Amino acid sequence: MTKKTILVVGGAGYIGSHTCKALAARGYTPVTFDNLVYGHEWAVKWGPLITGDIEDRAALDAVFTGHDIAGVIHFAAYCYVGESVEAPGKYYRNNVAGTLTLLEAMRDHGVAPIVFSSTCAVYGAPKAIPMAETHPQWPVNPYGWSKFMVERMLEDFGRAHGTRHCALRYFNAAxxxxxxxxxxxxxxxxxxxxxxxxxxxxxxxxxxxxxxxxxxxxxxxxxxYIHVCDLADAHIRALDYLADNASLAVNLGTxxxxxxxxxxxxxxxxxxxxxxxxxxxxxxxxxxxxxADRTLAGQALGWEPxxxxxxxxxxxxxxxxxx
Ligand SMILES: NC(=O)c1ccc[n+]([C@@H]2O[C@H](COP(=O)([O-])OP(=O)(O)OC[C@H]3O[C@@H](n4cnc5c(N)ncnc54)[C@H](O)[C@@H]3O)[C@@H](O)[C@H]2O)c1
The missing domain is CATH 3.90.25.10 (UDP-galactose 4-epimerase, domain 1)
Incomplete structure (x- = not known):
């Protein structure tokens, strides 16, 4: 992929802001789209901030119409496991329905690819250590299920509409x-x-x-515990990978x-x-x-922490x- 504008959804948050810095260092222009519910305006330093919510289709349409977006990195989600048990609707609405709105907007504006923040929580209770991508998936909380469902949607959108994606299953960002x-x-x-x-x-x-x-x-x-800058690096490798390769789900851990x-x-x-x-x-x-078993990230993305x-x-x- 040539060095272009990347829409960083949730780019005002922890991992998103570090990824914006890494994108800028490699010549990309990161455009952050974030509702600032958990993100910080001060963390958006390497490109413009558009304050908006992924559930707002009109706001997403305006972004895709107003910018020449070459790809999307999607961090936006609620991430408190305990809260997801107490208030599952909040998590399914934001993480799943919000992402569906984003995917439909990408589909309608012809934007691809997407790099998605997934999590080791898609595996649920470990049956083997280290955990490879082939580990059975049975999340143990609504947060994990919300990420599992988005991975499922990404596969279905890929089959139907050709949207290429890379789901990055982070272990503990630090x-x-x-x-x-x-x-x-x-x-x-x-x-x-x-x-x-x-x-x-x-x-x-x-x-x-x-x-x-x-x-x-x-x-x-x-x-x-995987360093946030190593995560940021993997996102850019994933974008580059998707320029020539099919969709992928991959672990990111040490x-x-x-x-x-x-x-x-x-x-x-x-x-x-x-x-x-x-x-x-x-x-x-x-x-x-x-x-994590990180073998696949090394093989596919050439990534090593x-x-x-x-x-x-x-x-x-x-x-x-x-x-
Ligand atoms: N931090 C970790 O250890 C970890 C581990 C595995 C996966 N993840 C995933 O990585 C992603 C980023 O995590 P983080 O620690 O940087 O979280 P974070 O809360 O710092 O960042 C998430 C950002 O998304 C924004 N956001 C949330 N809902 C939104 C919406 N509807 N519209 C627009 N913006 C919205 C928030 O304001 C925030 O800036 C999340 O998807 C999380 O599930 C994180």
């Missing part, structure tokens, strides 16, 4: 821009690394470790995992703070390990938090 220009700023924050770093700064807000009796070397859950205790210890080393956690019971539905030392990832998150 870290921040090494230059410290942007970083993770979720509200509420539910991700482990920013919560551990908050505990480093504010000892009166300790981190709770949920479960210490898992079948792991130190008894705490293991997750695959292929190794870190336990909760390892994250806390690494955060102690990075911050110099003692970080004394509290210990709680297991949370229902938390598997002991979630680790640059940041594989968790200390460096935490250091970048800390740099942002203490900027």
């Amino acid at each position: 870290g921040g821009d090494p230059d410290g220009e942007i970083g993770e700023a979720h509200d509420p924050e539910t991700h482990l690394i920013p919560l551990v770093l908050r505990a480093a700064r504010e000892p009166d807000k300790p981190i709770t470790v949920f479960g210490t009796d898992y079948d792991t070397p130190d008894g705490t859950c293991i997750r695959d 292929g190794t995992g870190n336990s909760v205790r390892e994250i806390i210890e690494a955060a102690r080393e990075v911050t110099g703070a003692p970080i004394e956690p509290e210990y709680g019971a297991r949370r229902p539905g938390d598997p002991s390990r979630l680790v 640059r940041y594989q030392d968790i200390h460096e990832t935490i250091e970048h998150a800390w740099r942002w938090m203490t900027r």
Whole structure:
């Protein structure tokens, strides 16, 4: 694909804003479309911001008519797993119906391809570790199902209308821009690394470790933390890939995992703070390990994570938090 304008839907959010920076560095013009419900105006620095909602078909039509869009990267979604259990309609409406509106607009304006933010939550409870793309899919919450359904829609639109897509199934996004220009700023924050770093700064807000009796070397859950800039890089590779290749769903993770205790210890080393956690019971539905098999991303996209030392990832998150 020649260097063109890319519509970044949800580009004012955490992963979207880092991807906009990476797009601009490679000569693309990122146009962000975001309703700013969770995104931040300050995070949109590398191209224009259009404030709008993917459920608003007229707003999408205006974007596709007003810009020569060569492809779409779609981050916009609600992402709180617990909330999705309490309020499934909110998730199916925004994540599924909103994406359907986007896909129909793309179809009618002849825009392709699309790179979609999927998640390891499409697999549900792990039956094998590491998890390959061929792992059975049976999500355990409405958030995961909403992403599963979008992947299904993408396949059907591809068959019927020729829309090419790449579904990127991220494991746990982490870290921040090494230059410290942007970083993770979720509200509420539910991700482990920013919560551990908050505990480093504010000892009166300790981190709770949920479960210490898992079948792991130190008894705490293991997750695959992938640096947000490595995710950003993969999106651009996916766009390039789709110029000449068929649709694809691919995992994005480091292929190794870190336990909760390892994250806390690494955060102690990075911050110099003692970080004394509290210990709680297991949370229902938390598997002991979630680790990606990233072989396919290497083969198809030529992608390999640059940041594989968790200390460096935490250091970048800390740099942002203490900027
Ligand atoms: N952060 C992770 O660890 C992780 C892991 C797996 C998958 N994902 C997926 O990656 C994507 C980005 O995650 P993030 O952490 O950057 O989240 P985020 O909340 O920071 O970014 C999402 C952005 O989408 C926008 N948005 C939401 N609904 C919208 C709508 N209807 N119209 C327009 N804009 C809308 C929000 O305002 C926000 O700026 C999400 O789709 C999420 O499900 C994230």
